[in-house]
Amino acid sequence: MPASVNPLPVAERELIITRTFDAPRELVFKLWTDPKHAMHWWGPTHHPAVEMHMDVRIGGKWRNCLKSVEDGIEIWQYGVFKEIVPPSTLVFTFMWEQNRFLEHPTIETLVSLTFEDRGGKTLMTMRQSPFHAIGDRDGHGEGWNSTFDRLADYVVQMVARDVQGS
Secondary structure, three states: OOOOOOOOOHHHOOEEEEEEEOOOHHHHHHHHHOHHHHOOOOOOOOOOEEEEEEOOOOOOEEEEEEEOOOOOOEEEEEEEEEEEEOOOEEEEEEEEOOOOOOOOOOOOEEEEEEEEEEOOEEEEEEEEEOOOOHHHHHHHHHHHHHHHHHHHHHHHHHHHHHHHHO
8 A cells, every 4th residue: 555545544543652750851851862771761571672873863863673582583663853852852753674563564654752841750742643554553552652661660760870879
């Protein structure tokens, strides 16, 4: 099916995930934009990142490799940064080089993240679209939620390190 044809109704093309992290938004934003930190949490538990490259500037590219803990198969994802407003907004394109789990693995999506201060905590809202199949959208939802669980754990480690270091 050509990328321009999308069989899903508009309301079903977007994935929205909201999470609250117990850390200032400056820290959460840094963990998203520093590949040394992102390596510790990016990717779901069953496909953690094993390689990560980020040129965090408008038009800069990112690319990383996720590796299956079950069979060692690597899958690569990549994109381009479209908007960077520290510490409130991060927008980038998202594509797979190949992904055997998706019905439409070569469709480019746009990921938009906002980070809102909530009294020392961070409310993060992620929107990703457009999806061309419900299974692809829901699969990304499972992957991102597992990834954000790992990010939440890493945030706790970083906050503890900052407390101990001060």
